[in-house]
Amino acid sequence: xxxxxxxxxxxxxxxxxFIAVTLGITYWAARRTKTTSEFYAAGxxxxxxxxxxxxxxxxxxxxxxxxxxxxxxxSGFDGLIYSTGWLxxxxxxxxxxxEPLRNLGKYTFADVVAYRLAHVPIRVCAAIGTLxxxxxxxxxxxxxAGNLIRMMFGLTYEQxxxxxxxxxxxxxxxxxxxxxTWVQIVKAVLLVGGAFILTVLVLAQFSFSPIALxxxxxxxxxxAVLAPGKLVSNPWDAISLGLALMxxxxxxxxxxxxxxxxxxxxxxxxSVFYATAFIGFFYLLTFVLGFGAMVLVGHDAIRAVDPGGxxxxxxxxxxxxxSGFLGFIAAVAFxxxxxxxxxxxxxxxxxxxxxxxxxxxxxxxxxxxxxxxxARAATLVLGVLAITLGIxxxxxxxxxxxxxxxxxxxxxxxxxxxxxxFWRGFTTAGAVASMTTGTGAALLLIYLSPTIQxxxxxNTAAIFPLKNPALVTVPLSFAVGILVSLLRPEAKxxxxxxxxxxxxxxxxxx
Amino acid sequence: xxxPREQDIARLAARRWRIALCLTAAMLAVYFGFILxxxxxxPLMARPLSGGxxxxxxxxxxxxxxxxxxxxxxxxxxxxxxxxxxxxxARPGAPQ
Numbered sequence: 095x096x097x098x099x100x101x102x103x104x105x106x107x108x109x110x111x112f113i114a115v116t117l118g119i120t121y122w123a124a125r126r127t128k129t130t131s132e133f134y135a136a137g138x139x140x141x142x143x144x145x146x147x148x149x150x151x152x153x154x155x156x157x158x159x160x161x162x163x164x165x166x167x168x169s170g171f172d173g174l175i176y177s178t179g180w181l182x183x184x185x186x187x188x189x190x191x192x193e194p195l196r197n198l199g200k201y202t203f204a205d206v207v208a209y210r211l212a213h214v215p216i217r218v219c220a221a222i223g224t225l226x227x228x229x230x231x232x233x234x235x236x237x238x239a240g241n242l243i244r245m246m247f248g249l250t251y252e253q254x255x256x257x258x259x260x261x262x263x264x265x266x267x268x269x270x271x272x273x274x275t276w277v278q279i280v281k282a283v284l285l286v287g288g289a290f291i292l293t294v295l296v297l298a299q300f301s302f303s304p305i306a307l308x309x310x311x312x313x314x315x316x317x318a319v320l321a322p323g324k325l326v327s328n329p330w331d332a333i334s335l336g337l338a339l340m341x342x343x344x345x346x347x348x349x350x351x352x353x354x355x356x357x358x359x360x361x362x363x364x365s366v367f368y369a370t371a372f373i374g375f376f377y378l379l380t381f382v383l384g385f386g387a388m389v390l391v392g393h394d395a396i397r398a399v400d401p402g403g404x405x406x407x408x409x410x411x412x413x414x415x416x417s418g419f420l421g422f423i424a425a426v427a428f429x430x431x432x433x434x435x436x437x438x439x440x441x442x443x444x445x446x447x448x449x450x451x452x453x454x455x456x457x458x459x460x461x462x463x464x465x466x467x468x469a470r471a472a473t474l475v476l477g478v479l480a481i482t483l484g485i486x487x488x489x490x491x492x493x494x495x496x497x498x499x500x501x502x503x504x505x506x507x508x509x510x511x512x513x514x515x516f517w518r519g520f521t522t523a524g525a526v527a528s529m530t531t532g533t534g535a536a537l538l539l540i541y542l543s544p545t546i547q548x549x550x551x552x553n554t555a556a557i558f559p560l561k562n563p564a565l566v567t568v569p570l571s572f573a574v575g576i577l578v579s580l581l582r583p584e585a586k587x588x589x590x591x592x593x594x595x596x597x598x599x600x601x602x603x604x
Numbered sequence: 605x606x607x608p609r610e611q612d613i614a615r616l617a618a619r620r621w622r623i624a625l626c627l628t629a630a631m632l633a634v635y636f637g638f639i640l641x642x643x644x645x646x647p648l649m650a651r652p653l654s655g656g657x658x659x660x661x662x663x664x665x666x667x668x669x670x671x672x673x674x675x676x677x678x679x680x681x682x683x684x685x686x687x688x689x690x691x692x693x694a695r696p697g698a699p700q
Contacts (some may be wrong), residue, residue: 095692321650
């Protein structure tokens with residue numbers, strides 16, 4: 095018998111402490127947020143280590159904590175494919191993106207793409223790509239939040255959505271990037287710390303030997319749980335998802351935006367190093383949490399609460415640590431969702447205000463006060479949109495939306511960003527073609543894929559065979575960008591590349 | 605005729621991209637190698653090594669360790685030779 099779903103005094107206490115602390119941080123941050131540089135980039139005051147934690151906080155969503163632990167607990171080894179897949183994008187961010195992005199841009203990744211190209215078309219396309227990723231990711235997070243909180247705290251779905259939306263708007267609207275960063279740091283420490291304590295409590299029952307835990311899992315459900323099963327029956331599906339995770343991480347607007355919060359490129363480098371360390375450590379813990387839930391909670395008890403397995407980690411917490419620890423883990427999961435939606439909303443607001451309002455409608459002529467006002471209005475609009483979408487999508491199957499967000503980021507944002515920094519011959523027309531093709535193809539192919547046609551619309555067959563479109567759309571977006579650039583060369587853009595190359599290395603001119 | 609400093613910047617930029625692309629290719633090879641082994645060598649991945657530890661689980665852990673290792677290699681190179689070269693190019697006395 096589980097206490098999940100009944101009001102848990104520890105969960106409610108932990109949750110209110112978290113809200114009180116983070117709103118306190120927001121009050122402190124609000125007094126330090128007077129310019130756009132502070133609102134979007136925390137005044138470049140965050141250290142590499144702090145930003146490493148904040149990146150980990152932005153990235154480790156409830157989907158990875160609850161979803162992966164659940165997947166491992168139900169399908170064993172196959173779930174581990176996801177644990178590793180979610181990490182491998184980070185080295186790519188470090189090698190290809192972090193340092194030149196920090197040196198070339200100001201607040202958004204469009205700053206970098208538009209550096210030597212025509213601002214208006216680039217910023218419009220980049221804003222569309224950013225908003226597509228942000229909206230799809232927000233829907234996934236909000237619906238997840240509604241279901242999760244309903245199950246854990248006994249609130250209704252709509253109440254849960256409104257609470258998450260209102261608190262998140264408060265963080266971003268008043269505290270901007272300073273508050274968002276510190277909320278991410280608090281959340282990352284709580285999440286990695288909570289998962290670590292849970293791991294220790296599980297391993298204590300197996301004389302601190304993960305191997306003994308794996309043996310116990312095999313003894314309970316057969317050797318098959320320790321070996322590849324039917325998940326990778328089609329390797330192309332796994333490779334396509336892998337490509338989306340690998341290059342999508344390097345195209346997620348809320349992740350890219352974090353690199354502007356540090357003072358220089360070296361700190362950007364350091365921050366990805368720490369982020370990779372924390373995120374990798376966390377995913378190693380999910381190996382133990384997943385198999386621990388399989389052995390100590392069991393398939394039937396996990397499925398009884400949620401057929402998708404999402405409650406495996408909280409149930410495990412209850413078995414090894416009692417209802418008090420369950421309450422703590424539930425509050426951590428809530429904090430996790432709050433922090434991720436705050437980061438997403440801030441990056442969406444930057445696209446609306448910095449890219450569209452300032453550079454497209456006002457052609458760069460807007461004073462700091464006006465920019466800040468528009469950024470805050472955009473935050474409010476996106477926050478209300480997130481609440482509305484969360485309620486509209488109630489009861490919908492949105493599990494595919496995180497994969498879709500990564501596919502759009504990998505095909506719409508990453509190729510244009512990479513080519514603009516890497517290739518002299520890249521042109522405005524090429525970038526526009528690459529970004530629109532990437533966004534359009536990702537949306538179209540996911541609609542035609544089994545993910546929507548079979549899982550959501552309940553049709554018997556799908557026109558496009560792959561569950562995630564990245565295997566087609568990432569190469570397509572690169573090919574279109576290169577081809578269009580070759581067909582319509584742009585002399586001014588080629589000349590500007592010398593400055594891009596120098597500034598990508600050295601930063602602002604001395 | 606480009607000036608020597610511009611040539612140095614172009615050369616260092618080319619070297620950084622070369623190293624970055626090689627390390628990216630290594631990460632791709634490790635992860636997709638893991639996926640292909642899972643897809644095409646299921647019995648091999650199911651082989652028990654010691655108790656409940658199968659080769660598949662060990663390789664899964666090693667993918668994460670490889671990601672750490674590759675980021676360490678890059679940061680080690682960048683903090684050492686790359687930063688030294690950048691500092692030389694950014695010195696105010698350097699020819700503009």
